Amino acid sequence: MYALQFDETKCLDCHDQDCLTKCWYVEIDPNGVREEMLKIARGEDSFVLRECVTCYGCEEYCPTGNHPFFLIVERQEAFGIQPVPSPLVQRAVNLGLPFRGEPEIKQTNGPVLNMAAFSELTPLIQGRLFEGLPVISTDGRKMFHYFCQLMYLHYGKSSVIKERLPGIIDTIARHKPTEVICFHDECYGTYTSYCPAVGIDVPFTPVHFFEYLYNRLMELKHLIRPVGLNVAYQRPCSSRLSPEKHRFVGEIFRLIGAREVEREFVGENALCCGGTIQGQRRQGSRKRAAAIQDKNIDDMKKAGAEVCVFNCPACLQTLGGMLAREGIRPVYMSDLCRLAIGETPAGWR
């Protein structure tokens, strides 16, 4: 059985308690953080379990790599504290069940790009950046065989992840990939952060999508013409699991001549898109999400962003329309990169 390896002594020895003092959403006296975290670690109830909006932020803030967020979710489930109402949990849990036949397994014996649960976004992986790269999970009917399951952290359901994930990893491994480029960084975070934390083996090397894009752009450097756009970046929650790869955002922008506007809510201070928060069980969640979204978009506007660059399709789905109404164009990173090498992404005018 897989179990989270959480080291309580690291919290006892921690001087910063950044996990919750830096949290945007849980209101807590800095002097009480250690106590609350230790309560959680020891399996006692804590108000934090109810207040957590599941933004993943503490995974990045924790200076010791002790996985406070994974722990919170474990305890939410143990106490039956569902961050979202039960019908939403039921919907989500059923959503990840494959039901339209088995996937077609082709062995690649080389690197592959895994579209995971975003098969319908293959228009985003066109052109020279992806030339010659085999892709898995391109059939929308069968994409949940490749779904990393980490989404259930938002639903207080670690058990579902641990139950299903080994099978997903096995499906991917049957393609005999050497490296798996993860279209969604939640997959990357699953294989590089969650799996080691709970003891699930990953028999391939995950590659972050932005790292792949950066390396391909370097190979195609001769084609790059600066895009000359003022851009903001919407950092997704799952990026908190791989903060070391976040630097590729800036590296790519520099390489393609996109000017990253100066914002208050960037990097560690990035704001959640609100997609998860709006449906949560806590009173006022809808308004709370809307307030965060307003703050986020205002910040982009003030900074003069023309374009908001996305990593996560769920963030884009949540914020895309709102941004467009404010005159900021939502665009995926891969499309921005294609623009820089003279290609016209689908739907770009």
Next chain:
Amino acid sequence: MPLDTYKFHDLIHRCFRCGYCKFPTNWMDTNNCPPYARFRMEPYSCGGRLWLTRAWLNETLDWSEHLAEILYSCTTCRNCEIKCPLSFNVDIVNMVVAARGEMVEQGKVPPAVKRFLENIDLHGNPYGSAKSRRGAWAEGAAIERYSGQEYLYYVGCTGSYDTRAQNSSRALGVLLSKAGVSLGVLGAEENCDGNEVDKLGETGLFEMLAEDNIARYNDLGVKKIITLSPHAYNAMKNLYPRYGGDFQVFHYTQILLELINEGRLDVSRGFDAQVTYHDPCFLGRWNGEYEAPRKLLAAVPSLRLVEMEKNRDAALCCGGGAGNFEIDLLGGSESSPARRRVREAAATGATILAVACPKCLVMLEDALKAEELEGMLAIRDIAEILAEAGGTE
């Protein structure tokens, strides 16, 4: 033929006849399926045709000339495929064409279709005109014969024989030549491209035409082709590769736009008129080219482009597709698609209806006369408009 040997036997029953296919993309009326617009009786709707086809194939309904006419009245304009929300929509026209193929196979086609196909077989054109006169349109015009130039200028049957369309063939040839494009025509050596033959279900004849044309072009060293007609453009671009035809094919509006962008085409005299543009099905819905013709018109000084309510993928077909410019199963009424279309054009207040297809040109010109709109509206091919704007006319 029993239903189970029909290529689409597992698909054809999936049409519910909900009727989305009757509408244009803006839903403004139920007149965007040309045969349904013409007759307004259910058998002529897209769903009606599919249900009748199935009934004929499973022997619930006997073949009749009327049944054949219903099937052949479809202009393969593809409006139905744009509007149908179901996953089999990509094969709707194929289902009709396959049923026609079966009728051809059994020798059960309407007399006008039979004549059309025989003429192409015997004379290389649907009109039954002499092969030797195919190049006559270019007499007196400064257009070279093809002898290894960069482009073959393929004119097609309508551009070669129809006296009205000949004017646009000449205008385009002269325009391109004057802009310094290296091109030549085949004259009497040109043969039908076969697009309509394919859509009428005469696969054997189409194969012969395609293979014959491909062999001839290969012998001559043709690499790039400019077509006057979107129908030829469609056949050569999308169908010839199946028979080994490996050419770069362009519709003339795409080449002219390139010339304009490169500053090689003089349109400085301008064209002082309000113009509306009719999208040909085989350029628009079949090949996704909606912008090149519009950009060309927009580049002409003094020309004011206005859109009809049904434009781009919502355009109403002129009624001439799949041989109907000659077979004419949709003519003879104020409900004929071409007459509806010129009324729609006149409603914009434009004085010029611009086209980019010789079949549309002829169809709409005839409709204009029938509607007695000649004083208000004129039909011009884009090549003619550009020629006038450049002073080559």
Next chain:
Amino acid sequence: MGTIYQELVDIVDAEHVSDRPEELYIYSFDLGTAEPHRPDYVVAPRMTQQVQEIMRLANREKVPVVPLGGGLSLAGLAVPLKGGILIDLKRMDSIIEVNEKARYAVLECGVSQAQLTSYLARQHPGLTHSEPGAPPTATIAGNVLIHGQGDLAQPYGFNSDLVNGLEVVLPTGEVCRFGSCAIGVSWFTNHPLPDMGLFFGWCGTTGIVTKLSIRLFPAKRLRGVGQFVVDDEELVPEIMEKITRTQMAEDVIAYSRAIPPFGMGLQHFTVNIAADSEKELEFKQELIWDDALGEYISRGVGGYLGFTRGLERPQISKTSDYKKGGGFEYVGSVMPIEKYPLCYRRGREISEKHDIPYTVTGRCIGAGHSMMFAWTYAFNRADPETMRQARQALHETDDLVLELGGVIWKPGTYGQQLIIERLDPGTRELMRRIKAVLDPGGIMNPGNWEGI
């Protein structure tokens, strides 16, 4: 006097009259499970006068007449059960008048839902009509005459409640007008003349409506759909009650279906909200999601799924392709909202018994006065066994509607007979007399409401 065919040609024209097998074949079908019956003639008139002449001819010759609009009732209501003349009314598709100030539209009977939606969006963007979720070719008149409902049903009720006037050709050929137009003024109201609701719900057995005036409503600048979900069907009636109490929604629908599987067993709500400003939109959202439904969220039994701007109008339906076979039919009912849980559970049982993925939908009519509850059964037209199963499921559902205390909506002949069996004798007698007065020859859509 020539043959009936020739007389029809003389009345309309040769291109719009047929007695050929191809036309008779196509017009013999309903799109649902009803057995086909061939008409003897098909005619597509263009104007009221032609309809009158056809009726006189049919009366004289004692030939049945079947009026057809979009042909999308799916209950077999326009199948020529006893042959005769089928009148396809879709050529009569002019939008005669839109009055912006008094908010109504006068239409010919063949105007389709999508045609009016598109016309209003282009020519009168400040106005809208209550559009049903039917395919866009469904006609306004056909929908009104079967007591249809649309996406403004919550504030305004059934579409048949929104009629300002009618022009009707009687089975004997006379033309009658109802509403204010009957006294020669504009078509702005159906009141206050004596009530003559002789054509709604009669399934085409009392006359042919050739023109009608319907009410239009303000089309707000921002329109969109919010979604809510619960896992306990018992909560649906009280949630409907709470939403309608806010009076902030344009349309409230609860549904549950087996496909896609992630929603199976859950009850979803779609709530259409419209506003002219962001302020108004947020105000309405707050009242609905936070004030009315907040308690379900904090109890963890109801979930807010977000609000999507923009309404899909006309709606695109792919239901017919569920079984990859080009067919579906549903039983609709007008039902007290409190019956939702039973309707769902019993309907699901019927579907599962017949191996059909279940789909049930309840649309709120008025301020919770009733709902239109529908059970949908998809079938494969190429597989007679699935059609038989669907037909059986439909009949069982007709029985269920009455068992649960509802009324079958636009009943087919099976449902009509169930209703007739239960009909109050006085009402039945009055219906019989009305039918005898209006249609002495018994030519109008025979086979429907037979035996009253």
